[in-house]
Amino acid sequence: MNIGDAAAATGISAKMIRYYEETGLIGAALRTYSGYRVYQDKDIQTLRFVRRARDLGFTVKQIEDLLTLWRDRSRASADVKTIAQGHVAALQKKMLELQEMIGTLEHLARNCQGDHRPDCPILSTLGSEGVQEAVPVKRKSALGKGFEARR
Amino acid sequence: MNIGDAAAATGISAKMIRYYEETGLIGAALRTYSGYRVYQDKDIQTLRFVRRARDLGFTVKQIEDLLTLWRDRSRASADVKTIAQGHVAALQKKMLELQEMIGTLEHLARNCQGDHRPDCPILSTLGSEGVQEAVPVKRKSALGKGFEARR
């Protein structure tokens, strides 16, 4: 099996298969004399594992860990479960963020006429002064708040 | 106001402000003789607009369009609404994908003992043979990078 067949069989593009090999996620494939990569059933299985994990939104790093556990006959299922649950938590957080965004946007859109006139609560909200200000950047001299006290 | 102050005032890092300028999202800032960027109230407002739009998950391209509309006195609110609604639809799609993933993972985790033993339905499912195989040659995005809320 060449890389193209492996790609078709697993749903991962040849490009990505090479990339995964290069970055060490999967081991280097065997080669023919001429340099073609050759894939065997075992490799295909691994690739499928990777694809499914990616479909579930696992990061490459997590997949690496899962692959290690997958191959480890003496693994403890608790280790796997921990990874999975951590991932679920991360996904849920993202989902909440998305929900918030959607909620805000829907609210704004609902209050927007959507006609030929220029008045639009979406734009005016985005451009307004007072909405949570955020001060995440740490500075030594604390007085950056909007007035040029210097220069 | 220098770039550092602008960063503190808007919650966008100096690095990103320069990047936005470089890529043309925002106009080039005024400069002092010595080359320091100088920001005025108007610029700060624009930056805040950008940050809020990013917080709502808009892409840079969309923000560009919104900015143009924002500055256009004669815009039609319908145009804004269209962008917002399109974005909502995209976010909702991502949310559905996330929900599916979470559902699957929770189901798998629920059936995993999570003890010292190696048996684990999570791993065996990922590694199993038969799950929709097909030939999804172009499986684009199983959830790309765009769904992180900023900051």
Place this chain on the structure above:
DNA sequence: CTTGACCTTCCCACGCTGGAAAGGTTCAGG
């Protein structure tokens, strides 16, 4: 043998962000 499909490597791009290097500017305090 030719052709076309396939393979190889290598480099570029995207969006967004951070880090670091090497150097100039500004200003407060000694």
Place this chain on the structure above:
DNA sequence: CCTGAACCTTTCCAGCGTGGGAAGGTCAAG
């Protein structure tokens, strides 16, 4: 007035995961 800290400047490098393409080698069918 000088020094040092904090700030600014540009430039380059890295990463995620993916795609695109160029330049070239290989293989199997006609």
